Amino acid sequence: MRRADRLFQIIQILRRSSRPVTAAALADELEVSKRTVYRDVADLMSQRVPIEGEAGFGYLLSSDYEMPPLMLTPEEIEAVVLGAQWVAGRADKTLANAARDVVAKITAIVPAHLRPFILEPSVGARPVISGAEEETIDLPMLRAAVREGRKLRMRYRSDAGEETARVVWPVILGYSDTSRILVAWCELRQGFRHFRTDRIVEADMLDEGHGLRPGELRRRWSTWREAELSKSGR
Numbered sequence: 407m408r409r410a411d412r413l414f415q416i417i418q419i420l421r422r423s424s425r426p427v428t429a430a431a432l433a434d435e436l437e438v439s440k441r442t443v444y445r446d447v448a449d450l451m452s453q454r455v456p457i458e459g460e461a462g463f464g465y466l467l468s469s470d471y472e473m474p475p476l477m478l479t480p481e482e483i484e485a486v487v488l489g490a491q492w493v494a495g496r497a498d499k500t501l502a503n504a505a506r507d508v509v510a511k512i513t514a515i516v517p518a519h520l521r522p523f524i525l526e527p528s529v530g531a532r533p534v535i536s537g538a539e540e541e542t543i544d545l546p547m548l549r550a551a552v553r554e555g556r557k558l559r560m561r562y563r564s565d566a567g568e569e570t571a572r573v574v575w576p577v578i579l580g581y582s583d584t585s586r587i588l589v590a591w592c593e594l595r596q597g598f599r600h601f602r603t604d605r606i607v608e609a610d611m612l613d614e615g616h617g618l619r620p621g622e623l624r625r626r627w628s629t630w631r632e633a634e635l636s637k638s639g640r
Contacts, residue, residue, distance in 0.1 A: 412436055413446055417455065417467065426464025478516065483523045486512060491531035496581050498545035532583060541586075543606045545579070548588060551611045552576045555618065558590070560609035562601055569607060570594065575616040577627045579603075589627060591616070598630050 407415070419435060420427055429443045436443070444461055451457050456468035478486075486508065493505035513524050551558050558576055563569050574590035577598070581587075586603040616623060 407436070409446075412438070413450055416443070416446055416450065420457065420465055420467035421471075423466075426459050426466050428464045429461055432465075478512070478520070480520065480523045483512065483516065483520060484527045484529050487524055487527045488529045488531060493581075495531060495533070496583070496586075500546050541604045543603050543609055545586070545603065547611055548576060548579050548603070548609070552578060555615045555620070555623070557612040557614050557616055558609050559612055560601075561607040563605045563607055565605075573612075574599070574601070575618075575623060577623055591623065591627075598627055 415436060416432060419432060429440045429447075432443045432447075433440045447457060447465060456471050457465050458468065459465040490505040490509045494502045497505070509524060513521060516524070548558070550556075556576075558574050560572055560574065561569055562572055571594075573593045574588075575593075577589040577591065579586060579588055580600075588601045588603055588606070590599060590601065591597070592599040
């Protein structure tokens with residue numbers, strides 16, 4: 407890797423992290439020595455790139471730092487294409503079309519020598535496996551409820567076929583190869599639950615919000631999930 411590319415990559419690594427990144431972590435990703443990292447970071451700081459921290463503690467890039475957009479690398483292009491392939495094959499129509507639009511926009515702006523990485527990528531998403539139950543739920547409405555912090559009233563059918571009425575606080579709409587999962591706080595069960603969207607019989611977004619400040623419900627779910635993973639690892 408050229409030194410100029412390495413300096414740019416250090417900025418990219420720091421930009422995507424909200425916590426201090428150690429020299430060891432930088433060296434591992436860049437496949438260089440820590441001494442090289444120390445020298446490169448010092449050079450960036452001398453060029454007035456607002457990096458905070460020091461050796462032994464880690465480095466942070468100031469959140470208000472603005473860097474002009476640069477051309478995507480072949481690996482970045484293939485990463486976007488792979489993600490777009492996955493979304494186009496598994497998400498609802500709105501997101502699937504958005505994924506295709508992203509690829510079309512990238513194709514229009516990259517130089518000709520990079521277009522083969524889009525049109526003939528070396529990576530590909532696994533084909534969709536059929537067999538899931540047919541969905542009738544409005545997936546864009548579920549996403550809107552997550553974004554706006556609104557409650558959902560729904561009827562849900564269990565694996566055994568029993569239907570229950572629920573009011574839930576949606577956290578995130580998750581996707582796997584075989585199903586979609588709505589993660590939500592369930593008022594009936596007083597806890598976080600996972601609901602397969604193909605078993606949601608009916609759902610309406612309520613005017614009432616859950617009342618938590620932005621991001622708080624997601625943080626509570628993350629704490630709960632970490633605790634559950636810890637239990638399963640015992």
